Amino acid sequence: MISAGRAGELGASVILIEKNNNLGRKLLITGKGRCNITNKEKTPREFISEYGKNGQFLFSAFSKFGVQETINFFEKLNVKTKIERGGRVFPVSDRSQDVLGALINYLKKSHVEVKLNLTVKEIIKKDNKIEKIILANNEEITADKFIIATGGKSHPETGSTGDGYEWAKKLGHTVTSLAPSLVPVIVKEKIVKELEGLSLKNVEISVYKDNKKIDSRFGEAIFTDNGMSGPIIIDMSKKIGKELPWNVKIKIDFKPALDFLKLDQRVQRDFLKDAKKMFKNSLDDLLPQKLIPVIVKLSKINPDKKTSSITREERKKLLHLLKEFTLEVKSLAAHERAIVTSGGIKLSEIEQKTMKSKLIDNLYFAGEILDIDGPTGGYNLQICWTTGYIAGESTAS
Ligand SMILES: Cc1cc2nc3c(=O)[nH]c(=O)nc-3n(C[C@H](O)[C@H](O)[C@H](O)COP(=O)(O)OP(=O)(O)OC[C@H]3O[C@@H](n4cnc5c(N)ncnc54)[C@H](O)[C@@H]3O)c2cc1C
Numbered sequence: 001m002i003s004a005g006r007a008g009e010l011g012a013s014v015i016l017i018e019k020n021n022n023l024g025r026k027l028l029i030t031g032k033g034r035c036n037i038t039n040k041e042k043t044p045r046e047f048i049s050e051y052g053k054n055g056q057f058l059f060s061a062f063s064k065f066g067v068q069e070t071i072n073f074f075e076k077l078n079v080k081t082k083i084e085r086g087g088r089v090f091p092v093s094d095r096s097q098d099v100l101g102a103l104i105n106y107l108k109k110s111h112v113e114v115k116l117n118l119t120v121k122e123i124i125k126k127d128n129k130i131e132k133i134i135l136a137n138n139e140e141i142t143a144d145k146f147i148i149a150t151g152g153k154s155h156p157e158t159g160s161t162g163d164g165y166e167w168a169k170k171l172g173h174t175v176t177s178l179a180p181s182l183v184p185v186i187v188k189e190k191i192v193k194e195l196e197g198l199s200l201k202n203v204e205i206s207v208y209k210d211n212k213k214i215d216s217r218f219g220e221a222i223f224t225d226n227g228m229s230g231p232i233i234i235d236m237s238k239k240i241g242k243e244l245p246w247n248v249k250i251k252i253d254f255k256p257a258l259d260f261l262k263l264d265q266r267v268q269r270d271f272l273k274d275a276k277k278m279f280k281n282s283l284d285d286l287l288p289q290k291l292i293p294v295i296v297k298l299s300k301i302n303p304d305k306k307t308s309s310i311t312r313e314e315r316k317k318l319l320h321l322l323k324e325f326t327l328e329v330k331s332l333a334a335h336e337r338a339i340v341t342s343g344g345i346k347l348s349e350i351e352q353k354t355m356k357s358k359l360i361d362n363l364y365f366a367g368e369i370l371d372i373d374g375p376t377g378g379y380n381l382q383i384c385w386t387t388g389y390i391a392g393e394s395t396a397s
Contacts (some may be wrong), residue, residue, distance in 0.1 A: 001103040002385055003147045003366050006392030009130075015141060017133075019119040019159055023107075024100040026151065026158035031088075035096030038067050038385070039073060039378035041087020050379055054372045057347040058386060061355070065389040070382060077102035088377050123148075123167045124392050129361045130171075145362045145395040147355075149388060152341025152368040154180060164369045166346070172359050174346040176371045180338030182380075183237045184229035185250070187327040191294055194221030195223035198290045198362065204256035205232050209243040218256060228327070234339065235376055241332050252325040254287065263319055271315075275308035282307045286322075295321050340380050344371040354394035355387050366391040 001023060004016040016023075030036060039047070044062055048055040065073075071081055071089060077101045080092040091098050107114060119136040123146070132142045150164030199222040206216040223232035228250070240248055245285045255263050270282060280303035283292045296303050298321055301314045335341065345365050349358050357363040367384040374380055 001107060002388035003149055003364075003392035003395070004112045004114075005103065005106040005110045005195055007147075007396040008107070008112040008392075010393060010396035012396040014110070014112045015143070016107065016114045017118050017120055017141070018114065018381060019136075020117050021117045022219045023114065023116070026155060026160055027100050027381075028096050029102075029155070030096055031090060031156065033096055034090050034094045035099045036088050036376075036378040036381070037081060037091055037099060038070050038089045038382045039087045040067055040071070040083050040089050041377075047379075047382075051372050051374045051383075054347055055374075057350075057352055057372060058369075058383070060352045061386045061390045065265070065386050067382065069389075070385045074099065074102060077106055086377055120163065120167075123171065125171055125360065127260070128359075130363050143362075145364065146281050147366055147391050147395060148154045148365040148369060149384075149391070150369055152344070153178060154183075154338035154341050156336065160368070162341070164365075168345050168365075170368075171357075171363070173349055173357065176343040176346055178341055178343040179241060180335045181238050181241070181338035181342035182234050182376055183241075184224055184227055184333040185233055185240055186227040186239060186330045187250070188330045191298070191328065192223050192227060193225055194294055194312050195290060196225045198223045198288060198374070199230065200252070200254070200288075203232075204253040205236070206251045206253070207236055207240055207243075208249045208251060209323055210247050211249075214243065215239050221252075227330075229333075229337075231376065233237075234273070237332055238375075240329055240340065244329065244331060248329040250327050250329060252327075254291070254322050254325065260319055260323060263322060264315065267315060267318065271307035271310060275306065277307050279303055279305045279307055279310060311396050330334055339369060339376065340373045342373045344369050347371050354392075355391035356394060364391040364395055 004014045008014040027035065044066055047067065048058055048062060055273060074081060079098055081089050082092050083089055096266060120133050121136045122134040123129045124134065130146045132140045134140050148164045148167065151160035153160060153162035169175050201220050203221060204216060204218045205221055207214050215236050217232040219232040221228055221233050240263060279301050280296050283295065287295060299318045301310060347370065350365055351358060355364045355366055366387040370387060372383055
């Protein structure tokens with residue numbers, strides 16, 4: 001949308017083809033319906049480093065259309081923005097619909113012809129140029145220049161089914177290995193099913209590979225039917241994915257504010273408060289209700305045992321569960337549940353300043369289809385705004 005709008009704004013005659021019957025279906029579900037447009041916490045250099053080594057590709061494009069230009073762009077389209085925790089930029093209205101509405105207005109103002117409900121089936125190349133595209137209804141469209149911005153493979157119900165990767169391969173481009181990124185994790189322990197839906201606040205979760213800590217985050221997470229999700233898990237999922245398939249564990253510290261000793265004192269105090277209380281009824285002040293039966297079961301302490309009779313050894317076991325609740329990661333969840341797809345069109349085959357293919361004279365790429373992805377916090381949409389704007393501008397000249 002931003003590519004088409006920018007090209008049209010500069011005077012090009014543009015057709016935008018979308019296979020859904022409305023535009024921006026994925027944009028609407030971003031940021032839980034609030035659309036985290038970008039992130040304004042860091043300097044441009046720090047911002048780019050969030051994308052890892054492939055971020056280098058964005059240097060030139062960012063100097064033309066970076067974070068501030070994106071914010072100005074939306075403000076000009078009447079989307080006022082606000083900055084939240086961690087530099088996350090949202091529309092003041094908290095409505096992704098308003099971001100989409102602004103882009104649709106931009107398309108109108110730029111005289112872009114939008115064709116909905118039409119799926120591109122094939123791209124036909126002649127010599128070193130795209131000659132035409134063929135739609136599912138066999139209609140053919142010719143043009144001087146073409147931009148592929150079909151997104152990744154995640155949440156395919158929004159229309160992003162990875163079609164562009166296949167076209168690109170057929171056209172001679174390299175598509176690097178594709179994997180779900182920013183995704184929940186699936187664990188081996190079946191007991192998580194009993195915790196499904198339990199959301200955790202102020203916990204610390206660490207990732208271990210071969211018993212060595214490789215990452216750790218403080219914040220929110222949630223148990224799913226077969227594993228874990230939520231902000232800190234999603235953020236660490238890329239690192240977890242790299243270490244799979246063997247010996248990757250996550251350890252949850254349910255009480256990060258208290259070290260072992262302080263937690264032990266706290267538990268002893270709770271136990272002493274009512275020494276006749278049974279163990280299974282003694283954790284109400286310490287843990288969320290849903291977690292208690294699971295902790296009781298895993299501690300192997302007799303649930304009916306009086307707290308006064310609980311031994312030091314048993315207490316130690318309990319503390320270990322509260323500070324190092326360990327789950328072994330089986331896999332990452334599939335593309336269907338991922339926020340983005342990592343991997344994509346190999347960046348060395350694309351011109352950094354224009355987003356033009358180095359292999360095909362009149363072909364451009366923009367957005368998630370490229371081999372760059374970032375963490376949560378607005379970094380992924382920023383790739384789309386930047387590369388989309390630049391691709392649109394380049395095709396118009
Ligand atoms: C649940 C969720 C929440 C997210 N939240 C955020 C967030 O808050 N901030 C952030 O920065 N990022 C977020 N992201 C990531 C972000 O949404 C994507 O990176 C971004 O939408 C990719 O944009 P794109 O234009 O490249 O592709 P897409 O948004 O996937 O758009 C591609 C379009 O191409 C169309 N298309 C595909 N194939 C064809 C075809 N053959 N013919 C015609 N049309 C076709 C599709 O229907 C689709 O409309 C989120 C993602 C998800 C899944």
